[in-house]
Amino acid sequence: MNNTDHTTATVEPAIRLESVTKQYVGAETVTALADVDLPVYGGEFLAIVGPSGSGKSTMLNLLGLLDGPTEGVVRLGGRDVTDLSETELTDARREYIGFVFQDFHLLPTLTAVENVTLPTAFTDGQYADRAVDLLGRVGLGDRLDHTPDELSGGQKQRVAIARALINRPEILLADEPTGNLDRETGVTILEEVRRICERGVAVVAVTHDELVTEYADRTVRLVDGRLGEGDDGFAT
């Protein structure tokens, strides 16, 4: 199963960077991404690898609508979202994107269920039942009312994954999702992510971890802000 076969046909990518350049202007201007083209399709698990400082986090921020490009266009399901206001971007993030971070970023004062529903806390909908559902799915059905300090690293990351899914996102972005986990725990997390991907979600993971690339459909390599060509970029 390889979605990339269909890309040139009619299917719209879930999210796409088009000729995107990102520069950080400071004492000296750093070009973190240079003229990058990257479509990510629903149901595809994309791994981004590359040395430190190569622009991986920058790329994830652009895909997550947390930051805008200096040049180029970001398309969310075909829609140009490059020039949306901060309010519109916030809504777009809540509606379409799920985030998983290396250090989990759970709120320590909240229980697992509350952490999972946090993205929807200020909206009208009722998500508590879905949160319970999701926690059950990631194997935490018996940890609903535990706070993060009562959970192991792997459990925390699973809570974070459940949180990323609360809004039924079309894109799941993961920054080193296994970075703080041992190999065995990493495997369970990646299997979870794999299942999410199979349900049609576009998954992008930034990683140093060989393990992640093993679960990915496609791996691209970033070097100095440019997408690498050649065999390295397309490990299976």
Place this chain on the structure above:
Amino acid sequence: MSGGLWRLPALALAWRNLRRNRLRSVLAALGIAIGVFVIVVLGIFGTVLQLSASQELGGIGNQVIVSPAEERQAEALTPRQIQSVERAAVGRGTAVPVYAENALASAGSQQSPAQIYGIDNPAALFEGRDRSLPAQHRGGAFVGPSVASALDLQIGSTVEVGGQQYRVVGFLEPSQDITPIQPNNAIVLAEREFTGGYDQAVVVADSPEDATAVADDIDRRLNVRTDRVDIFELSELLDTIAEFFTLLNRFLIALGSVSLLVAGVSILNLMLMSTAERRGEIGLMRAVGIHRESVLRLLLAEATLLGAIGGFFGAVLSGLAALALWAVTPIGLDVVVVPRNGGYLVGGFVFGIAVALISGAYPAWKAAGERPVEALRG
């Protein structure tokens, strides 16, 4: 799970955050509590002072005393002037024409200086000691307490004034009021014991405002081109005293506000610290789609809660302090439990919240406005 997980999300999250570092939150709220306490207690203290004072001053503001103008060297008021005073008093109080002179009173071998009044309606100006005074003087002498004890007088004793002897028919109650018509050294006789014109006319007005109006009216009627009568009226003095107390009260409250200001600074500091510590959490909230305004609301809710909790305890404590003031001092409940003091309680509470809110505004605005990319980068 219940459906209402996030019914009041800002408040719920704020409450959790405050409980997280309980000691720090309690100290910040304590600052507000102390500030509110100081303001409210000083406010109440000022009210009690003012009300007690105006109780003491009592009738001072209600009397208008009209006498012949000093520079005209007239001995007495003319009947026309008395009539004018009576007209001016209609509907605003009672006019009482008065004969008055200083004389030596004696009984047996004892002597005492006394203020001798001739008044047909003693009840209008004095209180009786054991029974009330008549509205129509039927003869004899009503004697003030100082004279009575100096001359060792009883009911039925004889007192001699200006070569005439009078039977003591009653005593006057000493007065706390500050007024030129003092009962202590007075001997009140009937008018018929005097001859000639009245020395004074006293108007006992229904209120200080009426007193002012009566005084103005008399002035207009009698002092047309030249001053024919002197008009002595104290309601303006009362105004001046009230102004002084208002000023004193404001000063006390301003003093108290300084302590609330300090509390505000401590909330500012707490909010700056706690938002800096939670930078990543706030960034996370923004990243997962919580709006800047919602984060702002959450952080302001934290400050407001601190202010509300502190303000509540400050107000309750100062209410208790006010009641203690009543319980352990001679101060009456009637000057403690008054609407204005209730106003201070509520006002102090609201002020505490406002100070906390204002102090929290800048840190909240700063933290909520930070871009999530920056905040998440740590």
